[in-house]
Amino acid sequence: MNEFIYTRLSQSNMAKEAFAKESSQKVLQLAEEIVSTFNNGGKVLIFGNGGSAADAQHVAAEFVNRFLLNRRPLPAIALSTDTSILTAIGNDFSYEMIFTKQIQALGKPEDLAWGLTTSGTSPNVVQALAEAKEIGLTTVALTGGTITPKDGVHPHCDMVLNVPSNYTPRIQEAHLWIEHLVCEIVEKMMFGRWGDE
Template sequence: MMNSSFDLIRAHLKAGGDLKHRIAASDDLVQRIYDASAIMIRTLKKGKKILWCGNGGSAADSQHLSAELVARLNITRPGLASLALTTDTSLLTAWSNDVGFESLFSRQVEALGDNGDVLMALSTSGKSPNVLKAVKSAREKKITTIALLGRDGGVIRSEADLAIVVPSENTQLIQEIHVTVGHLLCELVETKLFKT
């Protein structure tokens, strides 16, 4: 027996599948995903690290994807240098309370980032002020910035060195694609660095 909940489930799954098909058919987006993986591979080969930042669901995605690099995705191999800037609760609460939330990630980029690192900046709107400030801080330190964005990419699109913009207005679907793209990046990194 059909009901509105079933319709909702099917509609969401179909929308997600359709969005993945659109991205797979886009030579530009496929090239950008490949280019992002190549940047990450070069960075890790040089002994540098990947930093991740985002808010809310994008914070969770940052932690998830950073963990895939440190731990493993598909291949048992040495850990890779990756750090989510969303995990230090003492710093997050102290800095946000005492100074302000807008500079939370840029402060960590300033303290932990090095010339030659990569900053992975996640924002479904492309407008998150603290993510934007982190991207600008990264530029000052000669850290390459890769942005996973949604909608029209917002202001972060033009500030990042490489932007992967999910062509959707639906925050949930954008975040789902960010995880998919993140998994692809981690798989490409692992395969290139460790598969024999």
């Protein structure tokens, strides 16, 4: 059993290291985009399904409340949290529209739409990012797997951060690590210090 645990740890670390090798600069670029969004009076709209929905709530909470610094709240909304909205749209229209209609209702050109999808092809995330792009929001996706630049979220995104793994648990573990990095870098950029200083 110990060998199993260390094997999974090694796989998780390998997914993060592969991402860092390919895309560390994109983490900084995303943090810069989010800081620009906040400084220009915009908000971050975050969305995804299942574990990615939980991540969306987690990241929104880090911005609105705090990550490591006691500082002013930052405007972020997880579009996966209002069960009345989600079930009304799903029932009256379709599950594929649950994020799109919220983007239509809440999204402004000064905002940033951040879609989370381990596959990079979740239809409701792809559709919401396409709508956000049409409205004029900055569009970002956090993905995994091996989708090509012509597929899934790619055509609708200003930036895609992809974890190069095909194993969903390892992608999700890397996503949380990336999300925490972004939150910490945003706080440093906006408030001038790291949380452990």
